[in-house]
Amino acid sequence: MRIARLLAVPLIALAAAIVVLLPTSPASAHGSVINPASRNYGCWERWGSRFQAPEMATEDPMCWQAWQANPNAMWNWNGLYRENLAGNHQANVPDGQLCSGGHAEGGRYNAMDTVGNWRAASVSTSFSLRLQDQASHGADYIRVYVTRSGYDPTTQPLRWSDLTLVSQIGYTPASQWQPASQGVQIDIPVSVPARSGRAMFYTIWQASHMDQSYYFCSDVNFGGSNPTTPPTNNPTTPPTTQPTTPPTTPPAGSASxxxxxxxxxxxxxxxxxxxxxxxxxxxxxxxxxxxxxxxxxxxxxxxxxxxxxxxxxxxxxxxxxxxxxxxxxxxxxxxxxxxxxxxxxxxxxxx
Incomplete structure (x- = not known):
């Protein structure tokens, strides 16, 4: 039994992470924070069925740059993790790379670190953060941080010194999570009194099935309102615009x-x-x-x-x-x- 299980900490006050997906998803292996959505889950949820729609560039420019950089970061919204870090998160995830988990998966998620005006979910100062665990791994622990007052996610890279722990839970097997359409999910109460304006939640989910650490950035606006949101993504509906167009007359040779x-x-x-x-x-x-x-x-x-x-x-x-x-x-x-x-x-x- 790991130390984290022996030191199971009661619920403090904030949120955690899960799968970037509402009840259906393109990939269902692990998980993500789905409310408030992690950056790559949110981009997939809003644009997965029309990921080459040109209006994304003006309606949702941070997601546009992410899709252009690496579409697989969104198709694999539930795979942003690192293995065998032994809990040494700060030593292995440098400042400025927190949202990509320290360039996890060979740099697949690097665009998540890009500083800019990411679409922010409107939240109150007291709410429940939801993390979905599609593979029912459970947790050794989940830690939820919020950025300090005065931090501006639209102009500043995220550093460990910008974060304050606001909620956490200790060892919680998947059998104690709530059933979900795929796997299980857990809600973590969050309370951040007297906050207003833009902020970011940062969630670390240490899965129980092996030494596997997940990292999620969720942009929020305390007391604000969300910008107009494109239609909810239906993952079974393919985009209408093909990514590439073959030449009108193919060159000689067999297709292979x-x-x-x-x-x-x-x-x-x-x-x-x-x-x-x-x-x-x-x-x-x-x-x-x-x-x-x-x-x-x-x-x-x-x-x-x-x-x-x-x-x-x-x-x-x-x-x-x-x-x-x-x-x-x-x-x-x-x-x-x-x-x-x-x-x-x-x-x-x-x-």
């Missing part, structure tokens, strides 16, 4: 593609992976990736693609918006699976 499989996370009884599909020497208009696992693993969910399964074999075809890939260019899809994580045999076919 390759697929590279990368494990993105694993836990007892399940795993998450990313697959990068790269076109060959000519543009392609559609692709199909076949994944065959050797030891009974099964693909249970796919985003940025459509899947059919037969036992331990999954056939993933492009979604309506990412089948067209220019010569030498790439697109990605993600998946969740059941069983022990392992690299499958991967083939790719294109037209």
């Amino acid at each position: 593609c390759t697929a590279a499989y990368t494990q993105a996370g694993a836990w007892t009884g399940g795993f998450q992976a990313d697959v990068r599909v790269t076109a060959g020497s000519r543009a392609i208009t559609a692709w199909t990736v076949t994944l065959t696992y050797a030891n009974g693993q099964q693909v249970t969910q796919v985003w940025n693609g459509t899947a059919t399964t037969s036992g331990s074999t999954a056939t993933v075809r492009n979604a309506g918006y990412n089948g067209s890939v220019a010569a030498g260019a790439s697109t990605t899809f993600g998946l969740l699976g059941s069983g022990t994580s392992a690299t499958p045999t991967v083939t790719c076919a294109a037209t």
Whole structure:
């Protein structure tokens, strides 16, 4: 049993983190703070079904720069974590990199650190922060911080010295969390008296299944009002604008593609992976990736693609918006699976 479990701390006063998703989501492996939404969850929730809509650049410019920098930071809104830090958060997450978890996942989430006018949720000085745990990991602890009075998230990078701990809970197994549409969720009471204007909540979720630390920045406006919000994202509806357009007359040669499989996370009884599909020497208009696992693993969910399964074999075809890939260019899809994580045999076919 870890020290955190022995020193389980009662609820103090603020909020925690969860999955950036309302009842449905594109990826369901881990979790995020969903209310007030973490930066990448909020960007996915508002724009995931139309992530190339040009109006985002003016209506939601901080999300626009994040989507341009790395769309996978939003598609994988629930994967912003670091492993094996032994609780040494400040030593491993430098000032100015708190919102990306110290450039977690090879820098996938770096745009979360960008200083600017992120869309802020309107909150009162007393509310409940909600964290969703899609994989039912539970928590060794959850700590919620708020930025000090006078800190301006629109002009200043976030530093550890800007934060004040306002709420925390100790060891809390998933069985004690509330059921959610996917996994479980927990509400953490927050009280920040006499605050007004812009601020940020910073949540650290130390999962219980292994030494895995999650980091979430949530922008808020105490006593303010939210700007006009685009329609709630329906993750099952693909964007109407295709990311790329193939040439009118493809060059000579056969359509071909390759697929590279990368494990993105694993836990007892399940795993998450990313697959990068790269076109060959000519543009392609559609692709199909076949994944065959050797030891009974099964693909249970796919985003940025459509899947059919037969036992331990999954056939993933492009979604309506990412089948067209220019010569030498790439697109990605993600998946969740059941069983022990392992690299499958991967083939790719294109037209």
